[in-house]
Amino acid sequence: MFGILVQKELKAILLSPKFAVTFGICAFLLLLSVFIGISEYNASVKQYDTGKQLADQQLREQSSFRMIQTKAFRRPDPMQIFVSGLTYDLGRWAGINQISSPRLRSSAYSEDPIFAVFRFVDLAFVVTVVLSLLAVLFTYDAVCGERESGTLPLVFSNAVPRAQYLLAKGIGAWIGLVVPVVLALLLCMLMVILAGVPMTGEHWLRTGLLMLISLLFFTSFMVIGLFISALTRRSSVSFLVSLVVWVAFVLIIPRAGVIAAGQIVRVPSVAEIQGQRDAFARDRWNLFRQDLDSLFENRRGAEPDSMTEEAMWTHMQTQDSMRRAIELDINAFEAKLYEDLSRRRNVQERLAFSLSRVSPASAFQLAAMSLAGTDLDLKRRYEDGLMIFRTQFVDYANKKTEDSPGGFQISFSSDKGMSIGTPRSKAQLDLTDMPTFVPPVQQIGATVEGLLVDAGLLTLYSLLAFAGAFVAFLRYDVR
Amino acid sequence: MMLEVPGAAMLEAVTLTKRYEDGVLALDHVSFAVKPGQIFAMLGANGAGKTTAINLFLNFIEPTDGEARIDGIVTHKEPLLAKQRVAYVSENVMLYPNFTAVQNLDYFARLGGKTGYTKDDYRSVLLRVGLSEDAHNKRLKGFSKGMRQKCGIAIAILKDAPAILLDEPTSGLDPKAGFEFQQLLDSLRTEGKAILMSTHDIFRAKEVADIIAIMNNGRIVMQEPASRLLGQDLERLYMQYMAGHTAAEAVA
16 A cells, blocks of 8 residues: 555656756756855865965075964865855964964955855755755645645545555655755766865765765655645645745744854953953053052162162062063963853854754754864864964974074173174075974764764654644544 | 335444534434445435535544444444445546546556556446546546546446445536446446435436435435335425425425
């Protein structure tokens, strides 16, 4: 019985224009998205290579280790072809020097803001927006449409169990959508291979998992459509309800989750943090000046022989240690502020994602970005990697400076006054043992672990929606 | 009033009652029985309860009281078992418009548990119900109501169930097709099928039925073997019952 029902569903889908139209739309949009992704990836690789060459050249032209600086680049990853995520929002390089902390700069959107207006159309976008809509359109009239067209009474005048009928409807529609989508996806993979994108085994594994999570995602929307069709008696009503639910799940809830989290967990802006830090520093320096004044007053009232050079030197040393203590205080305060900021951001992020995950679209997007390594973790990974590299680089530069100080040196002496030292040699720096920046890699194990949550949620949504559809259909008046 | 008939009934309504959620009493303690080889015609105005009775036999709705039985199986207790023994033709047969007549027949025959039919079997049954051969492999999209009705009857024949429920089956059929349908019913009766038919067509009911029941406001107000009504003007009788006369008044 079940096989007969599924066969009929498939036959009905194959004979209807739905199948051809779906395949056409899927093939066109998916291929277009992958084509755009490959073009952008190739452009990024070109920029990356050029940038690195220029940075290497600039490095070789430097004459001293004392002021040596370089650039670290964010390496493009083939997975960004499918899920761009934050790729185009994050900076592509960071300056590495001994003075400031490294920060990723010059994102694709900051250079070409026009692209930020409509964003890139990637595979994840097509799946999230187009395939979910197609999935709903495949099932929104599965039950009510048959009732409306009058075939349902004839079907149920036979010994057809309702659960089997509903499951066959879902599976038939699912296969009817999966076949054109998978065909289109295979064409996309062929395009990636033909374009010579350097995909490793792990990339293919991630791509395979991405396909699986995509299937899981639009399955949830198909079942939601089925549920709505079992709740309504007219396909026009079902269509309207499905559309509202789709808009809510795809467009509203993901954003609402983030907005709600922003309201619930307040995260101060960087400017506020800077303001607090400056206020604290101002107070501390004012105190320092007051302390200095009182110190000076005490000294002025003291005996004249206390103003000897040695006493002055001790006085300067005291001042210096006080200054250093204040600087340490301010740095510790600033570190605490940033630590608190980071903690609040994490809490806000977790809350935002938890709230957003009420929607299958959010769960899919988060899973897809995590699989592609283009999620929020990309920024963290690079920031951590850059900090480690900067430490290595500064240590290297200091060590080299000690071994062979170059450049120029300004020194002050109470005996000789100010003097400027000149480089002993203008010979090219030997950079053979200089540490190089190794772009951080996301471990597949950690990715899969995170993926399980979203995959579990998508499965849960599908099961809940099917259970709802089943309960509704048990009470459905087939006349 | 229940007509006493000897032998086991294939279709049986026992004090069948249905009150809808809005309070409307659609069927009020209706009892009748249809034996194999009998045609039972239910006559009545719209809303008399004819379709409700058929829906109760198909378990599309559950009775408020009483039972509908098919081959002794209570439909609302064992619906799947009961449905294996009944075929159904609705007033307005709707099939899958993207399927051809043969494809529709194949699907519904298999749904009815008949998997051994060949394309020749489908052609032969479609010819039997009067659908011309050139329409057999055409999609139902362009079929008239009458053509669809013929396909529906063909599906019922293919199911080869011992009981057949016909809800206004001649609706949409032209006079020639109506006559052919009458002959078809005769042959099905000869095959031993128990047929329960609701109709507005008094003439057809008189011609084809073995038992005629007139329904009004959810009750059977008259139930007689057709043979007893041979000399009577059924149309006048029907109108009198509809006007609310009692059996004695109507017969007088």
